Amino acid sequence: xxxxxxxxxxxxxxAKSNPFVxxxxxxxxxxxxxxxxxxxxxxxxxxxxxRLVAGFDFPSSGSVLVxxxxxxxxxxxxxxxxxxxxxxxxxxxxxxxDLGLRNQKVAKSERDERTDSxxxxxxxxxxxxxxxxxxxxxxxQRVAIARAYVLDPDVLLMDEPFGALDAQTRVVMQxxxxxxARRNPRTVLFITHAVEEAVYLADRVVIMTRxxxxxxxxxxxxxxxxxxxxDSHEKIEDVMDLESFVHLRTHIWxxxxxxxxxxxx
Amino acid sequence: MIVLIMLWFxxxxxxxxxxEGRFPSPQATIAALSHVQFRGYAGGVLTEHVLxxxxxxxxxxxxxxxxxxxxxxxxxxxxxxxxxxxxxxLIVRPIPPLAWIPLAILWLGLGDAAxxxxxxxxxxxxxxxxxxxxxxxxxxPTLEAAAMxxxxxxxxxxxVMLPAASPMIFTGLRLSLQASWTxxxxxxxxxxxxxxxxxxxxxxxxxxxxMILVGMIAVAILGWATTKALGIFEARALNWNQAAVLAxx
Numbered sequence: 001x002x003x004x005x006x007x008x009x010x011x012x013x014x015a016k017s018n019p020f021v022x023x024x025x026x027x028x029x030x031x032x033x034x035x036x037x038x039x040x041x042x043x044x045x046x047x048x049x050x051r052l053v054a055g056f057d058f059p060s061s062g063s064v065l066v067x068x069x070x071x072x073x074x075x076x077x078x079x080x081x082x083x084x085x086x087x088x089x090x091x092x093x094x095x096x097x098d099l100g101l102r103n104q105k106v107a108k109s110e111r112d113e114r115t116d117s118x119x120x121x122x123x124x125x126x127x128x129x130x131x132x133x134x135x136x137x138x139x140x141q142r143v144a145i146a147r148a149y150v151l152d153p154d155v156l157l158m159d160e161p162f163g164a165l166d167a168q169t170r171v172v173m174q175x176x177x178x179x180x181a182r183r184n185p186r187t188v189l190f191i192t193h194a195v196e197e198a199v200y201l202a203d204r205v206v207i208m209t210r211x212x213x214x215x216x217x218x219x220x221x222x223x224x225x226x227x228x229x230x231d232s233h234e235k236i237e238d239v240m241d242l243e244s245f246v247h248l249r250t251h252i253w254x255x256x257x258x259x260x261x262x263x264x265x
Numbered sequence: 266m267i268v269l270i271m272l273w274f275x276x277x278x279x280x281x282x283x284x285e286g287r288f289p290s291p292q293a294t295i296a297a298l299s300h301v302q303f304r305g306y307a308g309g310v311l312t313e314h315v316l317x318x319x320x321x322x323x324x325x326x327x328x329x330x331x332x333x334x335x336x337x338x339x340x341x342x343x344x345x346x347x348x349x350x351x352x353x354x355l356i357v358r359p360i361p362p363l364a365w366i367p368l369a370i371l372w373l374g375l376g377d378a379a380x381x382x383x384x385x386x387x388x389x390x391x392x393x394x395x396x397x398x399x400x401x402x403x404x405x406p407t408l409e410a411a412a413m414x415x416x417x418x419x420x421x422x423x424x425v426m427l428p429a430a431s432p433m434i435f436t437g438l439r440l441s442l443q444a445s446w447t448x449x450x451x452x453x454x455x456x457x458x459x460x461x462x463x464x465x466x467x468x469x470x471x472x473x474x475x476m477i478l479v480g481m482i483a484v485a486i487l488g489w490a491t492t493k494a495l496g497i498f499e500a501r502a503l504n505w506n507q508a509a510v511l512a513x514x
Contacts, residue, residue, distance in 0.1 A: 056409050074412040086406035090428040090505045099424070100414035131505050147414070 001067050002077075002154030002187035004030040004053055008062035011048055021212035022048050026062070028206060028215060033185040037202035039195055039252065045213025046191045050157050053189060054080050066155060076100050079148035083160040085140045087132040093143050094119070094128040100151045118150045121180070138169035142176075149180070156186045162197065171236050174200060182231070195252045199245060200236060207255050217255055221248060289475035294482075297475030306476060307467035308459040315483060318449055318461045321377060322491070325384025326445040330438055332385075333392025337437070340393070341400025342426060354393065362387030362444065363451050375456045380449060387448035388441035395437025399430030432506055435499045442495055446488045461487075 011023040023045045030036045038046040051057040052064045055074040063070050066078065074080075079100075087096050094115060101111040119125045122142045132140050141161060148156055162170045174197060181188065181201070192198050198205045203222035206215055225231065228244040239245055270291065276282050277290035285293065302311040309317075340347045365386050366379075373379035403426065411425045427434075453462020461480050468476035 054409070054413060056412075074409065074415075076413065076415040078413070080409070080413045082406045082410065084404075084406055086404075086410040088407070088410070088425065088428070090431075090503075091424075099416065103415040103417060103420070133505075151414075 001032050003032050003065075003067055004028075004155060004187060004189060005065045005068075006049070006052075006062070007065060009049075009052065009059045009064055010061040011045070011052070011057070012060045023059070024212035024214045026213075026215060028218075030187055030189060032187055035181055035185075035188040035190065035201060035203045036206060037190040037192055037198035037204075038206045038208055039192055039198045039256070040208030040213075041210050041256065042193065043213075044208040044210040046208050047159055048213070049208075050080075050159050050189055050191050053155065054078055054157050076104060076151045077153050078155045078157060079151050079153035081141070081144050081148050081156070081158045081161045083163045085132070085137075085144045085164075087140060087143055087147070089132050092129050092131055093124060093135070096132070096143055097147045097150050100147060104151070114150050118146045122146045122149075122176075136169070137165050138173060141165060141173060145177070145180075149184070149186075154187060156188045158188065158190045160191055160193070162194075163192070170197075175234075175236055177201060195249055195256070196240060199248050199252065200239060205248075205252065207252060219248065219252065224248065286472070286474065289478050293475035294478050297473065297479045301464065301476065301479060307464045311464075311479075311483070314459055314461050314464050315487065317459055318453070318484075319487060319491075321380050321460065322384065322442075322445045322449050322487075324377075325381045325449065326388055326442055328381060329385045329388035329441055329445070330392045333389040333441065334396045334434060334437070337393040337396025337398075337434075338400055338422075338426070338430065341397045341430070342422070347397075358390055362390075362448050366452055366455050369452075370456055375458065380452045380457070383452045384445045384448050387444040391440035391444060392434075392437045395433045395440065396430060399433025399437075400426060402433065403429045428505075431503055435495075435503065438495060438499075439492065442491055443488070446484065446491075450484055 006026045006028040009023055009026040010021070013020045013022055026049065028036075028049075038049060040046050048057060052059055053066065053071065055071045055078065058071075065071070071078070088099070091099065097115050097118060098111055101114060106114070116125075119128055122145065124139070124142055124146060127135060127139065127143075132143065135143070141164075145161070162173050165173060178201060190198070190201060199221055203220075203225075205219045205221055207217040207219070208214065209216045224244050228242060230239050230242065230245070233239045233242075240249075274291050277285070277288060278292060289297070298311070300306055301314070304310075307314070336350065340350055362383060365383050369379040369382045373382060407425065407429060411421055416425060449460070450462040450465070453460040454466045457463040457466075461484050464483075465477060465480040468474075468480060
């Protein structure tokens with residue numbers, strides 16, 4: 001299972017005399033095997049949301065639960081993919097992927113089997129003994145995704161995973177992630193500021209606003225994807241051309257722009 | 266190098282621009298070299314002086330890094346250790362290592378122990394500071410990734426913290442090694458039965474420029490060679506990092 005619940009969550013940073021309200025009244029449930037993307041301007045607290053689930057940070061009020069259990073520390077059942085990859089440069093691709101399995105005391109033969117299959121799946125098999133810096137950014141992020149996926153986590157947390165990649169690589173990675181997510185569904189919390197990316201990948205898109213960070217709107221993409229049969233199109237650009245996609249995207253853009261206007265007014 | 270030696274020859278014995286009493290000619294230097302090597306000078310032949318100095322440097326260096334690196338790592342890793350040790354360190358650190366020489370000689374005499382102690386004080390500091398900084402400068406996502414993967418404490422120290430800090434640790438080792446040589450020669454200048462510093466000191470009293478230069482060149486070569494050896498070791502230990510540097514990433 002992997003149900004994430006934000007229960008009236010608030011997060012305040014800084015001193016009591018000069019507090020910064022990063023999150024306010026966050027109510028959100030991500031169902032098991034659901035792919036939820038959070039979009040919003042920088043500083044809206046979307047990354048903070050992810051860090052609370054990861055156990056890197058803790059709420060000032062309310063609670064964040066995974067399968068009804070409050071989160072006390074980071075752990076492999078809530079695997080994280082970082083924007084800057086955060087691979088271990090002194091370990092080879094295989095060693096990077098293997099570490100989490102070793103930590104779980106998985107037997108060597110099973111570890112090798114699982115690592116091999118994820119390497120295959122992510123098109124990394126020929127790079128197994130390379131060091132991360134010998135790979136391109138896209139390849140490195142593939143390793144980071146493989147390192148998270150191999151743990152078979154309940155929840156996958158992705159913090160702008162494609163933000164550091166160039167546009168072409170980004171598209172390829174988005175298509176691959178969709179394939180991976182359809183084939184091997186997980187509960188995914190995906191943080192991004194790219195609206196198209198969110199609409200293309202997610203079952204639901206959460207729009208956040210800034211200062212204080214709170215949820216403005218939650219859009220159901222999945223029902224539209226299914227009724228308009230997006231998945232019959234293999235290429236991302238074909239999906240992005242569909243009227244239903246354009247409509248959703250524009251809606252989110254407007255929503256974000258209103259937010260910006262309100263903030264500057 | 267050859268050009269330099271030619272210039273040296275020209276400036277001293279060929280033209281006499283620099284008088285022999287101020288700076289020795291190449292011939293005088295070679296004569297001094299054969300003097301110390303074959304007839305002995307300042308209590309021993311050159312190889313004895315060299316081996317003795319090298320032995321002391323390596324002993325002091327090893328003691329310093331064996332204590333300094335773990336202490337620095339501990340300070341970087343553990344807030345309590347940092348809070349306890351850092352204040353003491355900040356008070357002791359500004360004392361120049363050479364200022365410990367009189368005390369060391371008073372406590373331990375003119376023998377090896379006093380010199381090892383002084384080298385230890387000098388070489389200890391860069392090892393501690395750089396190991397400490399190496400741990401403190403580990404990027405947050407690296408730490409978070411290790412935590413997210415459920416890495417147990419000892420594995421974290423061995424497989425994440427140590428390698429992540431190792432480029433800085435090696436910087437500390439290099440500085441420690443340099444400090445070891447500087448301090449050894451200074452300590453031997455003040456008081457020693459034999460060693461390269463002793464050669465320099467006696468040669469100064471004897472007004473023997475050729476021998477002074479022999480001593481200085483010997484120290485330079487030894488310092489260079491030991492640093493080189495450390496560099497080779499570093500390149501092997503950090504093969505992933507060397508390649509990363511070459512790749513410009």
